[in-house]
Amino acid sequence: MSNLIENPYSVWEHFNDTTDLFDEEDSFYAEIKFPKRREDGFCAVIKKTSGKSSFLQTGYFIGVDRFPGRDQCIYVQPKLNKNTGGEKKELVEVDYLKMLFESIRSPELAENLEELYIVKWDENEIELESKDDFLTPFLIVQFLGVLKSIVKKGLKKSYYRVKQNLNNRIKGKVLVGQTIKRNHFRQNFLSNVCSYEEFGVNGIENRLLKKTLEFVKPYLHSHSGLMKGNKGFEDLLNFINPAFSLVSSNFDFSELKKVKKNPFYKEYITAIDLAEKILRRFGYNIANSSKKELKTTPPFWIDMSKLFELYVLGLLRKEYGNVVQFQFQAKYNELDYILKNEEYKMVIDAKYKLKYENSYHIEDIRQISGYARLEKVRKELELKTEEEVPDCLIIFPNVNLKIEDFKFDNLKKEPIPGFHNIFKLKVPIPLQE
Numbered sequence: 338m339s340n341l342i343e344n345p346y347s348v349w350e351h352f353n354d355t356t357d358l359f360d361e362e363d364s365f366y367a368e369i370k371f372p373k374r375r376e377d378g379f380c381a382v383i384k385k386t387s388g389k390s391s392f393l394q395t396g397y398f399i400g401v402d403r404f405p406g407r408d409q410c411i412y413v414q415p416k417l418n419k420n421t422g423g424e425k426k427e428l429v430e431v432d433y434l435k436m437l438f439e440s441i442r443s444p445e446l447a448e449n450l451e452e453l454y455i456v457k458w459d460e461n462e463i464e465l466e467s468k469d470d471f472l473t474p475f476l477i478v479q480f481l482g483v484l485k486s487i488v489k490k491g492l493k494k495s496y497y498r499v500k501q502n503l504n505n506r507i508k509g510k511v512l513v514g515q516t517i518k519r520n521h522f523r524q525n526f527l528s529n530v531c532s533y534e535e536f537g538v539n540g541i542e543n544r545l546l547k548k549t550l551e552f553v554k555p556y557l558h559s560h561s562g563l564m565k566g567n568k569g570f571e572d573l574l575n576f577i578n579p580a581f582s583l584v585s586s587n588f589d590f591s592e593l594k595k596v597k598k599n600p601f602y603k604e605y606i607t608a609i610d611l612a613e614k615i616l617r618r619f620g621y622n623i624a625n626s627s628k629k630e631l632k633t634t635p636p637f638w639i640d641m642s643k644l645f646e647l648y649v650l651g652l653l654r655k656e657y658g659n660v661v662q663f664q665f666q667a668k669y670n671e672l673d674y675i676l677k678n679e680e681y682k683m684v685i686d687a688k689y690k691l692k693y694e695n696s697y698h699i700e701d702i703r704q705i706s707g708y709a710r711l712e713k714v715r716k717e718l719e720l721k722t723e724e725e726v727p728d729c730l731i732i733f734p735n736v737n738l739k740i741e742d743f744k745f746d747n748l749k750k751e752p753i754p755g756f757h758n759i760f761k762l763k764v765p766i767p768l769q770e
Contacts, residue, residue, distance in 0.1 A: 338701060344409050344440060344587055345410040345412035345463060345465065346358050346409060346410070346412065347400055347411075347412045347414060348393065348395055348411065348412070348413055348414070349395070349413065349415075349416035349417070349418075349428060349454055349490075349640060349710070350395060350396075350397065350398075350399060350414075350416060350417060350431075351392075351395060351396070351397070351418070351691075352394065352413075352681060353394045353395075355390045355391065355392050355393070355499055355768075356390070356391055356392070356393045357390065357391075357393050358383060358393060359385055359391045359409070359440070360409070360688070361384070363492060364385050364386050364694075365383075365384075365403055365406075366382075366384050366385070366409075367382070367383045367404040367406060367407055368381070368382045368383075368405075369381045369382075369402050369403075369405070369411070369454065369638075371396075371398055371638050371640060372455065372633060372639075373451070373452055373455060377725045378396065378398070378640070379394075379396050380395065380396055380400065380402065380638050381393070381394070381395045381396070381398075381402070381404070381413065382395075382396040383393045383407075383413050393411075393703045395411075395413050396651065396757035397640065397641050397642040397689055398413060398416065398638045398639060398640055398641060399413045399419075399471070399639050399641055400412075400413055400417045400454075400472075400636070400637045400639055401413070401463050401465065401634060401637065402457070402637070402638065402639035403460075403463070403636060407737070408450070410463050410605045410636075412465065413441075414430070415430060415431040415433050415471065415566070415569070416428045416429065416430050416431065416643070417429055417431060417691060417734075417736055417766075418691070419736050422494060424557075429736050429769075430731070430766050430768060430769040431641075431766060431767070431768060431769070432767040432768055432769050433471065433639070433641070433644060434474055434475065434478055434650040435767035436644055436645065436647075436766070436767060437475065437479065437482070437644060437647075437648075438478055438482075438569055438570075439648050439651040439652065439709065439754070439767075440482070440644070440647035440648050441478070441479075441481070441482030441485060441651075442651050442652065442653045442654060442655065443647065443650050443651050443654055443663070444558065445647075445650065445664070446479075446482055446483070446486075446647060447662050449643070449647060450479055450607055450611075450639065450641055452609075453479075453639065453640055453643050453644060453647075454475070454634060454637060454638060454640065455612065455628050456472065456635055456636075456637040456722040457635055457636040457637065457639060458614075458617065458635050459640055460635060460636050461723065461732055462633040462634060462635050462678040463633065463634055463635075463636060464465065464632055465631050465633070465634055466631065466632070468520065470632075470634055471639075472620055472634050472692065473556070473615075473633075475636075475639060476611060476614055476615050477553050477556060477557070477615065478551065478616065479611055480549065480608065480612065480615060480675065481553070481570075481573055481574070481577065482710060483604055483607050483608045483611060484550070484577050484608060485729075486548065486604045487546075487605065487608060488556045488576065488577055488580040489605045491582055492538040492543055492581075492584070493538070493540065493542060493602055493605060494537055495536070495541075495542070495652075496514070496534045496536050496540075496542035497535060497537070497539055497540045497541060498532060498533070498534055499532070499533055499534070500512070500530065500531070500532050501530070501531060501533075502519060502520070502528055502530050502531075503528065503530075503531050504527060504528045505527050505528070507528075507529050507531060508531045508533045508536065509531050509533025509564045510531065510532045510533065510700040511530070511531055511534050512530045512531065512532055513713075515530040515754075516528070516529050516530045516699070517591040527706070528754050529536050529625065534667050537583070538584055538767060539583065539585055541588075541592060541595055541596055542596055542597075542605055542609060543581070543584045543614055543654070544584060544585055544586065544587065544588040545588055545592075545593070545596055545609060545690055546581070546584075546608055546612055547581045547584045547585065547586045547588070547683045548586050548607070548612075548615060548616075549611075549612040549615055550577070550578075550586075550587040551586050551623065552583065552615060552616060552623055553615065553617055554574070555623070556619075557570065558576075561745075563656055584750075590616070590621050590736055596601070597607055641689055642688075642689040643652070644757065645687055645689040645718050645734060645766075646673060646687045648766075649687040649764060650663050650674065650687075651676075652745075652764060653676070653685070654742075657678065657743045657745075659677060660676065660678045661674055661675070661676050662674065662676075662677075662717075663673040665714070667708070667711045667714050667717075667719070668711055668712075668713060670686060670707075670708060670711065672708050672714070673685060673686045673687050674686075674687075674688070675699055675714065675717060675718065677718055677719070681728065681748060682718040682719070682720065682727050682728065683727065683728040683729070683730055683748065684708050684709045684714060684718075684720075684729050684730070685704060685729075685730045685731075685732060686704070686708075686729075686730070686731050686732070687703065687731075687732045687733075688732070688733050689703055689733070689734060690732055690734075691733070691734060691735075691736070692731055693733035693761050693763070694763065696731070697761070699751055701731060702753070702759060703755060705729045705759070706722070706729060706733060706756075709727045709729050714727070715727065716733075726757065726758050727734060727757050727758070728748075728749060728759075728760065729758060729759045729760065730748055730759075730760045730761070730762055731753070731759070731760070731762070732761075732762050732763075732764055733761060733762075733763045733764070734760075734763070734764060734765075734766040735764065735765060736768060738763060738764070738766075739765060740766035740767060742765075743764065743765045747760060748760065750762075
């Protein structure tokens with residue numbers, strides 16, 4: 338789209354300071370909200386009082402967008418302040434793709450993608466430097482993760498129409514006009530162009546996914562930062578590719594309107610939605626997928642707190658398996674996780690807050706304490722007496738820990754002072770090298 342706005346104002350997550358973003362004398366207030374899931378989900382807030390400085394605050398979201406009513410856009414980078422105490426800012430860049438890649442081991446990812454991000458396709462695009470485009474790889478990693486789930490269950494089979502020139506036989510409906518043109522005019526009176534239905538994996542939905550996969554591969558290989566040294570990507574592609582070997586990539590984009598979304602195939606609904614977004618991102622031109630530069634992007638936001646929640650789920654499932662329940666429903670409440678095994682009976686919450694390194698948030702303590710006292714939760718944890726109180730654990734990110742050195746050894750080794758049976762645990766968060 339036209340009317341590009343250049344040079345977005347660049348900040349980072351959890352920014353909370355004065356800026357020189359606007360130097361006008363009038364006072365105003367502008368807020369960009371994340372319209373899904375979170376009631377307190379503000380992406381960015383700008384407050385301006387009389388004078389030259391303005392006050393800017395960002396939340397738990399990364400992305401790029403425009404302030405409503407202002408001729409200015411903002412770019413929130415995936416960066417955190419490594420120094421949690423004092424005034425000194427030591428920024429480190431979060432590797433959100435590794436977080437997402439760790440998350441795709443969990444089948445719940447496909448059911449939670451809608452809450453993870455929003456893209457404003459209908460608004461004017463914003464010009465960025467190519468290195469700042471993190472929407473495209475984000476969509477691609479999600480797409481590959483959902484394809485992995487589909488391949489594990491087996492590709493959907495359906496009836497699809499086939500048109501073929503058959504020799505010495507007829508099947509289905511004879512296409513008279515094409516038969517005369519392709520065969521009779523060439524003195525071939527034994528062949529017939531027929532249209533008939535077959536049942537298999539070469540249906541329109543799978544052909545759309547195969548076509549999108551062909552767009553994805555050049556992008557991955559042209560962006561060496563994604564593939565270089567990442568054996569996980571190669572293993573994932575090697576796992577997906579054989580399943581689509583019998584699927585044709587012959588897909589006309591005019592067929593998009595014919596693609597049906599069946600509620601019985603939830604992964605397919607998500608995969609088709611992502612496929613359409615990726616193809617739209619490349620302008621339906623495969624030549625664009627091998628370019629190293631995509632200089633414009635529609636406004637979008639990614640919920641890093643939700644991504645951290647899924648990332649932690651991947652870590653917990655890797656260690657404890659399916660005994661970890663995700664999004665347990667209890668009396669209009671949705672708990673992040675419940676862990677019940679021989680060693681633990683625990684309510685767990687993931688908080689994307691670095692402040693837990695040296696402090697805590699009292700509202701979070703009250704929330705998880707309330708969850709632990711719900712009757713349905715106590716019943717699920719099989720607590721035997723009224724006096725027995727379930728353990729509560731708050732998991733938070735740490736930018737100093739290394740993933741290769743981390744392991745779940747004792748979930749109760751760090752109690753939060755002043756509270757009974759409430760603990761905290763820091764987990765490593767991947768950083769850009």
